[in-house]
Amino acid sequence: MSATTSPGAPSAIGRPSSSPAYRFGHESSGAADEWSVEWKLKRNCSLAPRQLLGFYSVLCGLSLAIASFFWAFGARMVMPFAWVELLAVGAALLAYARHAADSESIALRDDRLTVELASGDRVERVEFQPQWVRVEPQAGDGSLVELSGQGRRVAVGRFVRPELRPQLANELRMALRHSMPGGRDGAR
Incomplete structure (x- = not known):
């Protein structure tokens, strides 16, 4: 089932259907004529930290059971190597789990553009006035997207192909233009 609307027909949130459509972002309108667009860019993780802990527990149990079997039959060097192996795998999985929740959050509201970069336990937050923001590639095709203005710079798009x-x-450019006075059907 499909439905079509004519250009300029009101959409579900009371805006003309000619408003921009976003692939990565989510547009919303709230009370008191508040308009915003948010982008949540996250790492594509195959295992959640809880699943990773379960996997590691099973791996430890299996490896130590095999090492114990050989220990019982006189192969005394198997157990130390099993422990070294499990510690190395545990360190690698810990590094993976630490960055499993890395993300970039970009929020454009009427009066500001906020960018939050989360990497491990460190969160960097940068705010811009939308009318002064420049959006450009950092180095060329396929490079990160650089947002700059008011003496600040931040690169986004790490989790986008x-x-x-x-x-x-x-x-981002389209949303910034859309947020300018008169850019949203004269809503300001």
Whole structure:
């Protein structure tokens, strides 16, 4: 089942259907004529930290059971190597789990553009005035998207495939234009 609307027909949130459509972002309108677009860009993880802990527990149990079997039959060097192996795998999985929740959050509201970069336990937050923000590739095709203005710079798009980063940049530009006075059907 499909439905079509004519250009300029009101959408579900009371805006004309000619408003921008976002692939990466989510547009919303709230009370008191508040408009915003949010982008949540996250790492694509195959295992959640809880699943990773379960996997590691099973691996430890299996490896130590095999090492114990050989220990019982006189192969005394198997157990120390099993422990070294489990410690090395545990360190690698810990490094993976620490960055499993890394993300980039970009929020554009009427009066500011906020970018939050979470990497491990460190969170960096940068705020811009939308009318002064420049959106450009950092080095060329497929590179990160750089947001700059008011003496600050931040690179985003780490969790977007390189061939889709230009689309993210265009989406950010479109939203910034849309947030300007008169850019939202004269809503200001």
